[in-house]
Amino acid sequence: MPGVRDHASHTGIQRFTPNAADAEMEELTPYWLPFTPNRLFKKEPRLLTRAEGMYFWNAQGDRLLDGCSGLFCCALGHGRREIIDAISQQYAELDFSPPFQYSHPRALELAGMLADVTPTHLDRIFFTNSGSEAVDTAMKIALLYHRSRGEGQRQRFVSRERAYHGVNFGGVSLSGMVKNRESFGPGLPGVVHMRHTWLEANRFARGQGEHGAELADDLRRFVNLYGADTIAACFVEPIAGSTGILVPPRGYLKRLREICDEHGILLVFDEVITGFGRTGKAFAADSFEVTPDIITMAKAITNGVIPMGAVAVAKDVYECITAAAPEGMIEFFHGYTYSAHPLACAAGIAAQKIYREEGIFERAARLAPHFEQRVFELSKLPIVQDIRSYGLLAGIDLEPGESAGARGYAALQRFFAAGLVVRVTADTIILAPALIAETEQLDRILEIVSQVLTSL
Numbered sequence: 001m002p003g004v005r006d007h008a009s010h011t012g013i014q015r016f017t018p019n020a021a022d023a024e025m026e027e028l029t030p031y032w033l034p035f036t037p038n039r040l041f042k043k044e045p046r047l048l049t050r051a052e053g054m055y056f057w058n059a060q061g062d063r064l065l066d067g068c069s070g071l072f073c074c075a076l077g078h079g080r081r082e083i084i085d086a087i088s089q090q091y092a093e094l095d096f097s098p099p100f101q102y103s104h105p106r107a108l109e110l111a112g113m114l115a116d117v118t119p120t121h122l123d124r125i126f127f128t129n130s131g132s133e134a135v136d137t138a139m140k141i142a143l144l145y146h147r148s149r150g151e152g153q154r155q156r157f158v159s160r161e162r163a164y165h166g167v168n169f170g171g172v173s174l175s176g177m178v179k180n181r182e183s184f185g186p187g188l189p190g191v192v193h194m195r196h197t198w199l200e201a202n203r204f205a206r207g208q209g210e211h212g213a214e215l216a217d218d219l220r221r222f223v224n225l226y227g228a229d230t231i232a233a234c235f236v237e238p239i240a241g242s243t244g245i246l247v248p249p250r251g252y253l254k255r256l257r258e259i260c261d262e263h264g265i266l267l268v269f270d271e272v273i274t275g276f277g278r279t280g281k282a283f284a285a286d287s288f289e290v291t292p293d294i295i296t297m298a299k300a301i302t303n304g305v306i307p308m309g310a311v312a313v314a315k316d317v318y319e320c321i322t323a324a325a326p327e328g329m330i331e332f333f334h335g336y337t338y339s340a341h342p343l344a345c346a347a348g349i350a351a352q353k354i355y356r357e358e359g360i361f362e363r364a365a366r367l368a369p370h371f372e373q374r375v376f377e378l379s380k381l382p383i384v385q386d387i388r389s390y391g392l393l394a395g396i397d398l399e400p401g402e403s404a405g406a407r408g409y410a411a412l413q414r415f416f417a418a419g420l421v422v423r424v425t426a427d428t429i430i431l432a433p434a435l436i437a438e439t440e441q442l443d444r445i446l447e448i449v450s451q452v453l454t455s456l
């Protein structure tokens with residue numbers, strides 16, 4: 001193996017010294033990591049080898065607190081016995097079932113459970129394998145719905161700056177993040193972006209900021225500019241997650257709903273992060289008391305254990321689409337080989353049972369004030385420029401270092417060395433602890449964050 005190894009690393013993980021050539025580092029592994037600076041990572045890999053409850057372990061046996069539920073997935077922490085057993089049983093019983101023209105009992109059961117937990121009339125469930133697929137599926141449903149009701153000219157989508165809707169071409173077209181778009185061509189035609197909702201006036205606001213409801217009027221401006229009858233749907237994350245936990249200003253989502261209602265535009269909430277108790281209720285739609293026409297979800301459906309996404313669709317949207325197709329014909333020419341995969345369904349059913357039986361969403365609501373209190377204690381650190389928090393989600397903006405993201409990356413490295421796994425995006429730290437966290441574990445997460453930020 002080429003390169004010079006440093007066996008004295010304090011993490012104990014074998015690493016190349018910085019003077020090793022990039023080409024040699026590339027030989028470290030054929031693995032191409034997503035959304036990761038591969039060359040940098042391969043100089044100092046962060047490998048996790050085991051997980052249980054609120055903790056990960058690395059290969060050397062060091063225990064690390066999971067401050068971000070994996071990647072907003074593991075709301076119940078890691079290694080829940082009931083989920084493991086459900087998957088094993090399902091594998092022994094029915095490992096695969098073709099999803100087109102056939103189905104299986106677990107798909108029906110999970111669809112029913114999701115229909116019960118989503119806002120009342122969003123009770124038609126289409127399964128995908130990821131959040132990205134859920135978003136692209138929702139875009140197609142919106143187009144098909146309008147075509148079914150004789151308004152096929154409604155092909156425009158409204159999204160927002162600083163939006164993240166996954167990485168498939170539909171979601172990238174909706175994306176409000178330059179790096180996720182710039183290399184991949186123009187994307188779908190006819191996607192327009194409202195302004196994002198981060199406002200100086202709301203800095204350090206706890207929960208929803210008082211300023212900015214009028215930003216929703218950007219949607220009205222698009223109606224006036226392009227004509228309502230060209231717009232199919234408005235997609236928003238109720239809380240923009242990946243760009244730093246942007247909590248919607250008070251009244252903003254309600255105003256979006258009103259404008260959509262006035263103009264026959266579908267409102268889609270992308271709840272891939274905010275779904276399943278993250279905001280203290282089942283969905284952010286419940287927390288903010290605004291009901292969209294479609295909700296996209298993924299991640300915590302199965303507690304992150306088996307990939308799965310889903311789209312919850314209003315009954316009248318589903319019925320309009322099915323009624324428009326001739327009897328006996330396929331209504332929606334769309335689906336994935338692994339839609340409603342039996343193992344994912346088994347994991348999803350087990351996770352949903354635990355959410356319900358253990359009152360996990362209510363638990364998150366009870367933990368949220370303590371979490372917020374501890375997170376906002378960071379505001380006294382000079383390096384912290386803004387904090388936003390809602391439920392068990394928080395975004396902490398750091399003053400940038402010599403280049404954008406450098407300080408965030410340094411923080412990530414130090415967190416790892418100090419025993420904490422979190423998500424860092426550019427110079428923003430994102431916390432999203434599991435909903436089963438104990439207050440002492442939340443305190444420990446915030447203690448490590450505080451120590452590391454003080455050291456930067």
Ligand SMILES: Cc1ncc(COP(=O)(O)O)c(C=O)c1O
Binds near residue numbers: 129164165242299
């Ligand atoms: C709001 C939102 N939509 C879509 C996605 C994409 O989900 P996935 O990575 O499962 O494709 C994410 C991922 O974090 C997300 O946060």
